[in-house]
Amino acid sequence: xxxxxxxxxxxxxxxxxxPALAAVNVFACVPEWASLARELGGDKVSVYQASSPLQDPxxxxxxxxxxxxxxxxxxxxxxxxxxxxxxxxxxxxxxxNRNVQPGTPGYIAAADYVDRLEIPTRLDRAAGDIHPxxxxxxxxxxxxxxxxxxxxxxxLAKIDPKDAAFxxxxxxxxxxxxxxxxxxxxxxxxxxxxxxxVPYHKDSVYLINWLGMVEVMDIEPKPGIPPSAGYLAExxxxxxxxxxxxxxxxxxxxxxEPQWLADHTHVPLVDLPYTVGGTPGATDLFGLFDDIIARLxxxxx
Amino acid sequence: MxxxxxxxxxxxxxxxxxxxxxxxTRTEIDQLRSEVAAMRSDYEARIAALEARLAAAEKAVExxxxxxxxxxxxxxxxxxxxxxxxxxxxxxxLILTGTYxxxxxxxxxxxxxxxxxxxxxxxxxxxxxxxxxxELTLSANIDPYFSGYFVxxxxxxxxxxxxxxYVRHVGLIxxxxxxxxxxxxGFGYINETHAHAWDFVDAPLALQxxxxxxxxDDGVQARWVAPTALLVEVGVEVGLGDEFPGTDREKNGAxxxxxxxxxxxxxxxxxxxxxxxxxxxxxxxxRRYEDLDEFGTPVTNAFTGxxxxxxxxxxxxxxxxxxxxxxxxxxQAEYFHxxxxxxxxxxxxxxxDATGNYNxxxxxxxxxxxxxxxxRWRVGARYDQLDSGSTDTGLVESGVLPAxxxxxxxxxxxxxxxxMIDFSPSEFSRLRLQYAWDQARFTDTDDQLLxxxxxxxxxxxxxxx
Numbered sequence: 001x002x003x004x005x006x007x008x009x010x011x012x013x014x015x016x017x018x019p020a021l022a023a024v025n026v027f028a029c030v031p032e033w034a035s036l037a038r039e040l041g042g043d044k045v046s047v048y049q050a051s052s053p054l055q056d057p058x059x060x061x062x063x064x065x066x067x068x069x070x071x072x073x074x075x076x077x078x079x080x081x082x083x084x085x086x087x088x089x090x091x092x093x094x095x096x097n098r099n100v101q102p103g104t105p106g107y108i109a110a111a112d113y114v115d116r117l118e119i120p121t122r123l124d125r126a127a128g129d130i131h132p133x134x135x136x137x138x139x140x141x142x143x144x145x146x147x148x149x150x151x152x153x154x155x156l157a158k159i160d161p162k163d164a165a166f167x168x169x170x171x172x173x174x175x176x177x178x179x180x181x182x183x184x185x186x187x188x189x190x191x192x193x194x195x196x197x198v199p200y201h202k203d204s205v206y207l208i209n210w211l212g213m214v215e216v217m218d219i220e221p222k223p224g225i226p227p228s229a230g231y232l233a234e235x236x237x238x239x240x241x242x243x244x245x246x247x248x249x250x251x252x253x254x255x256x257e258p259q260w261l262a263d264h265t266h267v268p269l270v271d272l273p274y275t276v277g278g279t280p281g282a283t284d285l286f287g288l289f290d291d292i293i294a295r296l297x298x299x300x301x
Numbered sequence: 302m303x304x305x306x307x308x309x310x311x312x313x314x315x316x317x318x319x320x321x322x323x324x325x326t327r328t329e330i331d332q333l334r335s336e337v338a339a340m341r342s343d344y345e346a347r348i349a350a351l352e353a354r355l356a357a358a359e360k361a362v363e364x365x366x367x368x369x370x371x372x373x374x375x376x377x378x379x380x381x382x383x384x385x386x387x388x389x390x391x392x393x394x395l396i397l398t399g400t401y402x403x404x405x406x407x408x409x410x411x412x413x414x415x416x417x418x419x420x421x422x423x424x425x426x427x428x429x430x431x432x433x434x435x436e437l438t439l440s441a442n443i444d445p446y447f448s449g450y451f452v453x454x455x456x457x458x459x460x461x462x463x464x465x466x467y468v469r470h471v472g473l474i475x476x477x478x479x480x481x482x483x484x485x486x487g488f489g490y491i492n493e494t495h496a497h498a499w500d501f502v503d504a505p506l507a508l509q510x511x512x513x514x515x516x517x518d519d520g521v522q523a524r525w526v527a528p529t530a531l532l533v534e535v536g537v538e539v540g541l542g543d544e545f546p547g548t549d550r551e552k553n554g555a556x557x558x559x560x561x562x563x564x565x566x567x568x569x570x571x572x573x574x575x576x577x578x579x580x581x582x583x584x585x586x587x588r589r590y591e592d593l594d595e596f597g598t599p600v601t602n603a604f605t606g607x608x609x610x611x612x613x614x615x616x617x618x619x620x621x622x623x624x625x626x627x628x629x630x631x632x633q634a635e636y637f638h639x640x641x642x643x644x645x646x647x648x649x650x651x652x653x654d655a656t657g658n659y660n661x662x663x664x665x666x667x668x669x670x671x672x673x674x675x676x677r678w679r680v681g682a683r684y685d686q687l688d689s690g691s692t693d694t695g696l697v698e699s700g701v702l703p704a705x706x707x708x709x710x711x712x713x714x715x716x717x718x719x720x721m722i723d724f725s726p727s728e729f730s731r732l733r734l735q736y737a738w739d740q741a742r743f744t745d746t747d748d749q750l751l752x753x754x755x756x757x758x759x760x761x762x763x764x765x766x
Contacts, residue, residue, distance in 0.1 A: 052570050054622040061618070061625070062766050063573040064532035064565020071476050071526045082761065086728075089763040093448070096526050098472025103445070125729060125758070224727060226676055254627055254676075 022046035023160045027070050027100070029078035029088065030057050032139040033110060033148075035276040035285050037077060039174050040152050044163050048073070053277035056252050057083055058129070058224070062090035070095035073106070074159055077152065080109025081116065081136035105158055111136050113151050114144040117205050128222030139275060141206035142182050142289055149174055181286055189293050191300060198239065198267070199248045200258055203274060207292065216244050219257055227257060239265045246299040250274035268299040391441035391449075394759030396497045398433035399457075400426040406739075406747040413510045414743040415689025415713035416663065417604065417641075418590045419545040421513020425503055425739070425749050432457035433753070434496060436464065438762065446470060452495065464495070464517065476526040486516040487524075487536050487561050488579045489635050490614040494765065500631070500671045502735045502753045506685035506717055507637045507665035511610065513545040518557055532565035532575070546608040546641070547583035557583040565766070570623040575766065577614040582607060589649065595705035600651060602707075604659060606643010612636060616766070627676050634668040647696055647706060655702065657695025661710075664688050669719075677725045685717040687741075715741040731755040 026047045028034035034049035041047070048069045051060050057079075070076065070091045078084050092101060100106035116134030123132050138144045153171030157164040193212040197204065200219040208215050217238060221231050239261070248270045249258040255271070262269035273282035273291055281291030402408075404425060411424035426433060435455040442448045452465040467482030485493050492508060492515050504514060520540020527533040542557025543549035550556055558581070565575035587603040594600050613636045620629040645659035665687035673679045689712050696702045704711070717740060723733035732754055739747040 052623055055570075055624045056626050059624070059626055061573070061764065063567060063618075064563070064575050064766060065530070065567045065573065067526060067534070067565070068530060068532040072528055085761045086764055090765055093469060093471065094478060094524070094526070096472055096474075096476040096478045096524070098475075101471065125727075129727065252624060 023163060024156060025072050025074045027073035027076045029076070029084050030139075031276045031278075032145075032285065032288075033077040033079070033108075033152075035288075036145065036149060036152060037075075039285065040149060040167065040171055041156055042166070042170055044160065044166060045156070053273065053275045053282075054252050058086065060084070060087050062087040062094075066091055067095050070100065071097050073097060073100050075106050075108070075155060076100040077108045077110065079111050079136050079138065081111035081133035081138075082131045083111070083136035105155060108148075108151060108155060110144075110148045110151075111138045114138050114141075114147050117209060118202070128220075129224030135202060135205045137203040137274075138206055140204060140292075141210045142178065142185065142285075143210065144206065145285060146175060146178055146182070149178070177286075181289070185289055185293055188297075192293070192296050195296065195300065196243060196245045197248050198235075198244045198246070198261070200250065200253050203250055204248060204272065211293075216242060219247075219261060232257060232261060235261060236264045239267060246270045246296065248272050251278040270295050270299045272296075389441075391439040392760035394438045394757055394762055396434075396436040396438070396495075397754075397756045397758070398435065398497060399754055400431050400433055400502060401752040402426050402428050402431065403750040404428050404747055405749075406742070406745055411742070411747075412709065413506065413687065413715050413741045414709070415711060415715065416510045416687065416709070417661075418592075418709060419510070419513030420590065421509070421545055422504070422515075423509040423513065425737070425747070425751065436495065436497060438759075440760075443468065474525070476528060478524045478526075479521065480523075481521045483517060483519045484522060486518045486540075486557075486559060486581075487522060487538055488512075488516055488559060488581055488610075489612045489637070490575070490577060490616055490633065491635065492516055497755050497757070498764065500633075500669065500679075500681050500723075501683055501719055501721055502733060502751045505635070505667035505669075505683070506687055506715055506741060507635065507667055510663075510665060510687055510715070511546070511637050511639055517544055518542060520555065520557065530566075532563065534563045534565075536561045542583040546585060546588070546610075546639070548585040548588045550584060550586045557581070571621060572617065572619050573766065574617045575615070579610075579612045579614075581610040581612075584608070585643070587646070587649070590709075592707065592709045594648070594653070595703055600648040600653070600706075603646045603649045604641065604643060605646070606641060606659065609640045609642075611638050618766070625673070627673070629673040631671045632669075633671075634666065636664065636666040638662075638664040645694055645696065647702060655696055657697075657699065657701065659692075659694055661690065661692040663690040663692075665715075679723050679725075681719075681721045681723075683717075683719040683721075685715070685719075687715040689713050689715075711743065713743055717741060729757045 022043065022045055024041060024045045026037040026041065026045050027050065028037055028047055029050050031049055031051065031053045034047050037045055037047045050066050051057060078088055102109070111133065116138065119134035120130050120132065123130070149171065153167050156167045189211045195213045196216045197208060197213055198216050198219060202218055202223055205215065217235065219227055219235065221227055227235070244267050247258050247262050247267050249255050250272055251274055258269055271279065272295060273279040273288055276282055276284055276288050279291055281294070282288040402425060408424050408427050412418065413423060437453045438451065440448065440450045448469045450465060450467055450469065454462050454464040463483055465484050467480045467484045470479045473479060487493055491499065491505065492512065508515060518538065518540035520538060522536060522538040524534055524536040538557070538559040539555035540557040541549065547556055559579060561577060561579040563575055563577040565573070567573050584607050586605050588605070589601050589603045592600055592602055615634050617632040618629065641659065641661045643659055644656050646654065646656040648654050667683060667685045669681060669683035671679055671681035692710050694707060694710065697704050697707065717737055719735060719737040721733055721735040723731055725731045735751045735753065737749040739749055
């Protein structure tokens with residue numbers, strides 16, 4: 001039931017239309033950038049969110065509705081680092097919108113503006129579906145969000161210069177509140193340092209890095225390859241031998257395997273939102289980290 | 302005496318001055334000391350001030366003076382772009398495919414009864430182990446204005462062909478895209494997708510009968526997306542039209558003209574659909590095909606005239622919450638109608654050479670469903686139906702030749718039922734098992750069992766809807 005109310009809330013927030021006089025049409029590939037655009041643009045932007053927090057961002061398809069929405073976009077905010085490589089290029093090539101092509105001011109690849117972790121030294125698909133530009137799931141470190149917010153604020157002012165002062169004020173306000181929240185989170189999350197996590201997919205790397213936690217192992221044997229029954233049994237052995245504090249599950253993935261693992265190892269399972277809207281508590285970017293830290297604290301007990 | 306006095310005087314003078322000198326030195330030293338101390342504290346203060354200014358300036362740069370939009374900063378080249386990491390080299394990928402076939406009928410006798418042969422890719426892949434088509438795809442931006450796309454096909458019989466090679470320009474008018482070069486024509490839905498992306502090993506019967514596989518064209522295609530929330534897209538294509546059902550007529554101007562339109566959208570987050578309609582015209586001059594006369598002697602016949610086609614296409618995709626990792630459903634159907642009007646020559650350049658009117662109205666359709674029932678596994682079913690319709694051959698109507706002289710054009714409704722199951726170990730590899738009952742021939746049903754692999758290496762290709 002939770003899933004449905006989350007989805008209803010997400011759909012509602014994704015489809016609530018801003019006043020018809022919105023100056024900038026923003027196309028956000030994933031929910032975290034949609035939320036950021038709303039924070040920084042207020043009622044001057046009309047934000048279209050291309051995917052829901054329950055969709056695997058690697059596996060989204062270039063649906064007709066996305067083509068139509070990209071055609072009207074003034075600013076496209078995506079993650080980049082090949083996260084959207086299965087569908088974004090098709091939209092870029094068919095939507096007929098010259099102003100949002102990569103390399104123009106109308107396009108932001110968020111991951112380009114932060115330091116990326118896990119940049120592979122060798123590119124080989126035998127290692128699974130690895131990203132040459134490094135791990136793309138950059139939104140889970142709030143310090144990255146601050147950097148990307150600066151870029152978004154600047155770009156909004158560039159695209160819509162008459163409202164530049166508005167975007168500046170809103171951006172400054174966001175950064176102030178974000179800095180305060182960041183300090184608060186770092187204090188609240190002190191007890192989580194050194195916490196040993198077993199995530200399903202390598203999508204929590206930036207969170208783990210920020211809070212000083214440890215990624216003991218992943219449930220996937222390699223990125224993009226689901227675990228076999230034999231591998232799951234092996235994982236049980238390894239967890240019981242090496243120890244772990246929590247098994248984490250991002251809300252867009254199937255909970256079956258993490259649940260099975262939690263049942264057989266008696267390590268608590270933590271459902272993490274992964275992005276804005278993934279859980280009822282993750283209503284916006286602030287709520288996202290509040291909820292993540294709260295849920296991890298809960299498991300620590 | 303005098304020297305003593307002198308010395309004493311000097312001593313007195315020195316003594317008289319000494320305290321002053323010492324005092325002066327002491328004072329001077331003190332002065333110097335205090336000056337140095339003052340200098341030091343002064344410089345320390347100035348250095349501290351400079352450091353404070355530097356810190357403030359750094360902070361200001363971080364926060365960026367927001368009243369003035371910061372200049373647009375291109376992200377570092379090493380990280381920019383959605384091309385697979387190769388800035389000036391094209392994104393390259395290679396598709397490898399192959400089949401193992403077990404067919405109850407000899408594939409060399411394959412024909413789609415009731416329809417003029419296309420001399421194209423018809424029929425199932427052959428018996429036993431066969432290398433399928435290997436496709437090499439290269440794509441890259443050419444400059445800020447154009448991007449290029451190339452697909453070369455290497456078939457198992459060592460034939461190579463340029464499947465697509467075109468240049469694209471985006472946004473000449475808002476919502477507009479132009480392509481020129483060789484491309485898969487924009488007729489319907491499946492014609493525009495490459496074989497390795499199909500849900501079955503082979504093309505629908507309608508595509509084989511009407512296009513000889515897939516319709517390609519050398520020409521220009523322009524599309525325009527309307528500024529609506531629902532996808533409304535219209536397109537026009539003009540070209541050489543030298544591929545079946547057209548021929549290279551060695552004439553100026555466009556031999557192929559096509560118009561198409563699509564409407565697409567979502568129903569909730571879980572469903573997406575697209576409807577399309579296409580009209581097409583091309584002309585042919587002496588389009589040859591092989592047939593037998595009433596005595597079984599091979600003859601070459603030829604059609605000259607206009608081909609008018611229209612088609613409808615429909616695709617519906619469902620996935621729970623839009624997440625197609627574990628479960629998904631795809632429904633797809635297309636309808637094709639063809640009218641050919643002109644003249645038909647019997648036994649071209651042969652002893653029985655005769656020409657008469659020719660008019661045929663034929664159609665065909667297919668419908669398929671593919672269901673993913675668990676991660677990486679899908680099952681599918683497809684039904685093909687063609688109707689040879691009505692064919693008016695002037696030479697037969699007027700009694701010049703018997704109908705038996707045109708065996709391939711005898712009335713027949715080819716049909717085929719196909720089922721498949723496939724497993725994709727990753728998004729780059731796929732293994733498929735397909736079973737079909739093929740009744741395209743006039744008599745004899747072909748039981749076809751096919752095992753196929755489709756693998757891709759290199760750059761991650763983007764998938765159309």
